[in-house]
Amino acid sequence: MEFLDTLRRRRTTNGPFLPDPVKPEHQRLLMEVASRAPSHFNSQPWRFVLIDDRETIEEIARISGESMTRLMEEGTFWKRYRPYFRFSEREMEERRDGIFIDQMPAVLKPFRKHIFSETGQAIMNRFGVPKTLGEDNRKLVAGSPLLLAVLLDKAEYRPGELSGFYSLFGMGAAVENIWLTTTEIGMGIQFVSTPMEIPENWRRIEHLIDKPDDLELMAVYRLGYVPPDQRRPTIDWSSSQRKRLSQYVFRNSCVTPEPDTEPETTPGGGSPGPATKTRPVER
Numbered sequence: 484m485e486f487l488d489t490l491r492r493r494r495t496t497n498g499p500f501l502p503d504p505v506k507p508e509h510q511r512l513l514m515e516v517a518s519r520a521p522s523h524f525n526s527q528p529w530r531f532v533l534i535d536d537r538e539t540i541e542e543i544a545r546i547s548g549e550s551m552t553r554l555m556e557e558g559t560f561w562k563r564y565r566p567y568f569r570f571s572e573r574e575m576e577e578r579r580d581g582i583f584i585d586q587m588p589a590v591l592k593p594f595r596k597h598i599f600s601e602t603g604q605a606i607m608n609r610f611g612v613p614k615t616l617g618e619d620n621r622k623l624v625a626g627s628p629l630l631l632a633v634l635l636d637k638a639e640y641r642p643g644e645l646s647g648f649y650s651l652f653g654m655g656a657a658v659e660n661i662w663l664t665t666t667e668i669g670m671g672i673q674f675v676s677t678p679m680e681i682p683e684n685w686r687r688i689e690h691l692i693d694k695p696d697d698l699e700l701m702a703v704y705r706l707g708y709v710p711p712d713q714r715r716p717t718i719d720w721s722s723s724q725r726k727r728l729s730q731y732v733f734r735n736s737c738v739t740p741e742p743d744t745e746p747e748t749t750p751g752g753g754s755p756g757p758a759t760k761t762r763p764v765e766r
């Protein structure tokens with residue numbers, strides 16, 4: 484697979500993985516590509532814990548599922564993430580970011596228009612929607628053959644200071660290397676983020692992995708091989724829409740958006756003429 488093809492195919496995997504263990508050589512490859520990422524002064528502030536111990540995975544899955552249920556029941560999730568949900572194709576087409584409400588799990592669809600209201604929340608709770616989603620989340624995590632904890636060295640990760648920002652930047656690059664490589668080798672990856680939203684649950688995970696004081700637990704992911712026929716799970720945050728160029732790229736200053744059409748170049752690479760041609764939209 485060509486590099487650009489891999490990059491364009493990268494996605495978040497919301498569905499289940501095959502039960503097959505992740506081959507040791509693939510685990511090593513993922514760790515190697517992570518270490519290839521740039522970091523400030525080559526500090527390599529990241530640390531990783533590969534978790535393939537069944538009991539630990541199941542305990543993290545329980546914590547994740549419980550966290551999901553609690554966030555849904557208390558309405559925290561909807562309150563916190565309301566700005567990212569889109570309710571009509573028109574809104575989606577205009578903004579081209581966020582998550583289109585059509586991509587909500589089937590169990591939530593009847594409540595689509597009401598989920599952000601207190602009445603909607605009460606109805607969902609009465610129907611046990613948070614428990615269903617929590618259990619789905621638990622199963623997804625428990626059914627993953629490998630979890631990956633990403634940590635930062637606190638000597639570098641000092642929030643509020645430049646090195647704190649640099650460390651986050653490098654960690655993002657390392658995770659992206661892992662993410663792209665999973666695509667290349669038939670694997671998938673997804674954030675296990677709900678425990679992070681509930682501080683005491685995050686601490687339970689830190690305890691499970693024996694996190695020392697000099698490291699900060701930044702993220703947990705689940706990984707595995709992707710089945711050939713991927714069914715959409717109940718909770719599906721996948722979103723392939725991307726902003727148009729003119730919505731996120733500017734030329735020379737922040738006031739001149741790059742046009743969505745590209746200037747035609749004269750034969751031989753001369754200066755661009757006035758005519759424009761339409762750039763094919765990537766999907």
Ligand SMILES: Cc1cc2nc3c(=O)[nH]c(=O)nc-3n(C[C@H](O)[C@H](O)[C@H](O)COP(=O)(O)O)c2cc1C
Pocket residue numbers: 493494495496497673674675676677720721722723
């Ligand atoms: C900082 C960050 C946090 C994210 N949190 C979650 C998450 O909690 N759950 C999840 O399934 N995906 C999470 N994602 C993945 C995004 O939802 C996803 O990248 C985005 O919707 C685009 O979809 P794609 O990755 O399939 O292209 C996160 C991504 C980033 C960079």
